[in-house]
Amino acid sequence: MVKIALTGDRPTGKLHLGHYVGSLKQRINLQHEVDRNLVMIADMQALTDNAKNPEKIRNSIMNVALDYLSVGIDPNMSTIFIQSQIPALNELTMIYLNLVTVARLERNPTVKSEIKQKKFDQSVPAGFLIYPVSEAADITAFKANYVPAGDDQEPMIEQTREIVRTFNHTYRKDVLVEPKGIFPPKGQGRIPGIDGSAKMSKSLGNAIYLTDSADEVQRKVMSMYTDPKHVHIDDPGSIEGNVVFTYLNIFDSDVEQVAKLETQYQKGGLGDVKIKKRLIEVLNSFLDPIRQKRADYAKNIDYVEHVLQDGGKKANELANKTLKEMRDAMGINYF
Amino acid sequence: MVKIALTGDRPTGKLHLGHYVGSLKQRINLQHEVDRNLVMIADMQALTDNAKNPEKIRNSIMNVALDYLSVGIDPNMSTIFIQSQIPALNELTMIYLNLVTVARLERNPTVKSEIKQKKFDQSVPAGFLIYPVSEAADITAFKANYVPAGDDQEPMIEQTREIVRTFNHTYRKDVLVEPKGIFPPKGQGRIPGIDGSAKMSKSLGNAIYLTDSADEVQRKVMSMYTDPKHVHIDDPGSIEGNVVFTYLNIFDSDVEQVAKLETQYQKGGLGDVKIKKRLIEVLNSFLDPIRQKRADYAKNIDYVEHVLQDGGKKANELANKTLKEMRDAMGINYF
Numbered sequence: 001m002v003k004i005a006l007t008g009d010r011p012t013g014k015l016h017l018g019h020y021v022g023s024l025k026q027r028i029n030l031q032h033e034v035d036r037n038l039v040m041i042a043d044m045q046a047l048t049d050n051a052k053n054p055e056k057i058r059n060s061i062m063n064v065a066l067d068y069l070s071v072g073i074d075p076n077m078s079t080i081f082i083q084s085q086i087p088a089l090n091e092l093t094m095i096y097l098n099l100v101t102v103a104r105l106e107r108n109p110t111v112k113s114e115i116k117q118k119k120f121d122q123s124v125p126a127g128f129l130i131y132p133v134s135e136a137a138d139i140t141a142f143k144a145n146y147v148p149a150g151d152d153q154e155p156m157i158e159q160t161r162e163i164v165r166t167f168n169h170t171y172r173k174d175v176l177v178e179p180k181g182i183f184p185p186k187g188q189g190r191i192p193g194i195d196g197s198a199k200m201s202k203s204l205g206n207a208i209y210l211t212d213s214a215d216e217v218q219r220k221v222m223s224m225y226t227d228p229k230h231v232h233i234d235d236p237g238s239i240e241g242n243v244v245f246t247y248l249n250i251f252d253s254d255v256e257q258v259a260k261l262e263t264q265y266q267k268g269g270l271g272d273v274k275i276k277k278r279l280i281e282v283l284n285s286f287l288d289p290i291r292q293k294r295a296d297y298a299k300n301i302d303y304v305e306h307v308l309q310d311g312g313k314k315a316n317e318l319a320n321k322t323l324k325e326m327r328d329a330m331g332i333n334y335f
Numbered sequence: 336m337v338k339i340a341l342t343g344d345r346p347t348g349k350l351h352l353g354h355y356v357g358s359l360k361q362r363i364n365l366q367h368e369v370d371r372n373l374v375m376i377a378d379m380q381a382l383t384d385n386a387k388n389p390e391k392i393r394n395s396i397m398n399v400a401l402d403y404l405s406v407g408i409d410p411n412m413s414t415i416f417i418q419s420q421i422p423a424l425n426e427l428t429m430i431y432l433n434l435v436t437v438a439r440l441e442r443n444p445t446v447k448s449e450i451k452q453k454k455f456d457q458s459v460p461a462g463f464l465i466y467p468v469s470e471a472a473d474i475t476a477f478k479a480n481y482v483p484a485g486d487d488q489e490p491m492i493e494q495t496r497e498i499v500r501t502f503n504h505t506y507r508k509d510v511l512v513e514p515k516g517i518f519p520p521k522g523q524g525r526i527p528g529i530d531g532s533a534k535m536s537k538s539l540g541n542a543i544y545l546t547d548s549a550d551e552v553q554r555k556v557m558s559m560y561t562d563p564k565h566v567h568i569d570d571p572g573s574i575e576g577n578v579v580f581t582y583l584n585i586f587d588s589d590v591e592q593v594a595k596l597e598t599q600y601q602k603g604g605l606g607d608v609k610i611k612k613r614l615i616e617v618l619n620s621f622l623d624p625i626r627q628k629r630a631d632y633a634k635n636i637d638y639v640e641h642v643l644q645d646g647g648k649k650a651n652e653l654a655n656k657t658l659k660e661m662r663d664a665m666g667i668n669y670f
């Protein structure tokens with residue numbers, strides 16, 4: 001079976017370490033594991049709750065593309081494209097909307113909690129309510145059968161699977177492919193913010209960006225949440241919920257040394273400044289080659305645009321092919 | 336000011352005298368009054384509540400096109416096209432969905448009453464709920480400022496006007512044009528069914544189709560609702576709610592003769608068979624040239640397809656132009 005993966009991000013800002021750990025890392029590996037790796041910059045989806053602020057989306061697109069290239073998403077192995085450049089996705093969405101009830105959309109737990117979180121109250125944009133259907137269009141247009149995503153995307157993938165079954169059954173042809181969600185193992189796939197919150201997020205202001213300078217990383221790590229009870233160096237410290245150790249465990253390749261530091265910290269006698277300095281070093285040596293690549297690509301924006309146009313061309317071919325098969329199955333292929 | 340009109344029909348069956356009186360007649364006149372007359376066969380809209388029965392829509396498209404041509408919608412004066420051939424309409428809809436709240440859609444009185452009438456209960460297709468937004472896309476894509484329609488379409492046009500204002504205001508450019516609904520004078524624009532129901536409708540089985548043969552017309556008129564108290568020829572009869580007279584008043588050009596018959600009928604001494612025979616004659620002489628033209632076009636389906644393709648090409652040019660202006664205003668015109 002041909003393996004086709006689709007992932008993407010809403011371009012509403014620069015990407016941070018949370019994105020890296022939660023999805024970019026997997027996508028880079030995926031390039032070697034699947035037959036086709038599609039990476040979508042979801043600007044149309046970003047508009048569903050940013051309709052009044054399209055500049056933010058416009059400005060973020062190039063940032064996200066640069067982030068992709070600099071972490072190692074390779075245009076020779078991946079198709080990187082912008083969602084709004086693929087008109088067929090809108091038509092797929094319109095077709096699927098007739099196969100999904102309003103009640104079903106209103107039951108989607110992710111959308112429900114996002115509506116609460118975004119404080120839409122009584123003014124939920126219709127485009128936001130239906131965005132799971134638009135995601136179904138994104139996934140199915142490319143016949144993606146692998147959808148690596150965060151846990152919160154599980155209801156979206158289930159909705160997509162339902163739409164695929166309904167479409168194929170209604171139009172009596174197996175045109176569409178049911179995707180499989182690939183979720184990170186429990187506890188992984190998410191890193192805490194520098195303030196100790198469960199999730200690193202731009203809106204919480206607790207993120208370390210892939211584009212942060214060495215100085216910014218230093219400043220952020222020095223302000224990082226550790227163990228509030230660890231006041232004096234000699235006090236025993238806790239590593240549970242201690243963000244510095246959480247990060248060291250993820251980014252420090254010297255596993256033995258980290259284990260040793262943990263033991264010492266728990267016993268007492270290891271200061272926060274010392275472990276933070278180590279983390280600063282580790283993060284900066286992780287980010288340095290990414291920064292270097294980003295600076296190179298930023299000098300060559302024409303190339304980045306070329307990558308996106310090229311990806312768009314490929315994505316259009318695939319999506320138009322699926323749309324044609326769908327129209328044939330539905331019998332709305334008049335001429 | 337350039338006058339652009341858009342009208343259309345859902346292709347869910349053949350057109351009948353109700354369509355003729357309610358809209359086709361006005362459209363034929365409109366051809367001489369506006370600068371651009373667009374006539375759309377709304378197959379995508381028909382799918383919103385016929386997703387499981389696309390054959391019906393497919394089969395109706397050619398019938399509706401033949402009906403148009405045979406009543407005198409002239410491809411040299413009108414742009415006749417199929418909605419699903421214009422991909423930009425889907426993108427416009429997706430953009431507008433972000434500017435309309437779910438609550439606003441749920442308040443639409445026409446959609447509310449249709450949901451009741453169609454007995455959707457808890458399973459309203461999402462595509463059906465949002466079809467007013469899709470209509471806004473149809474109207475605005477062509478910058479139509481004249482939308483002749485039935486009274487029940489007033490909420491749709493109001494919704495379109497709201498979207499136009501929101502779009503232009505949000506993206507700080509007067510890209511879109513507010514349409515004006517053109518509604519028939521009170522009491523006109525609707526004819527009763529042959530059974531006396533207020534509305535002629537396919538689903539009520541009380542319609543005379545433009546394609547009915549002379550024999551079918553005869554059979555239907557002979558079964559027509561008149562005055563149930565008018566039992567004997569000599570009894571005085573009522574013309575109020577008497578479908579035969581309603582039709583004679585619309586289709587019989589000999590106004591004086593109709594007035595005379597009315598007086599005689601009310602006084603007594605005029606039988607139902609006599610007035611029905613007159614109506615049969617009147618309707619058949621109205622339908623004869625339409626039938627003749629239809630038979631001619633039906634022999635030349637290639638020409639009809641050519642008309643639809645040609646119209647689609649023109650409609651695509653116009654809609655793509657509007658879409659480009661919209662994307663420019665929104666700033667999502669990356670390359």
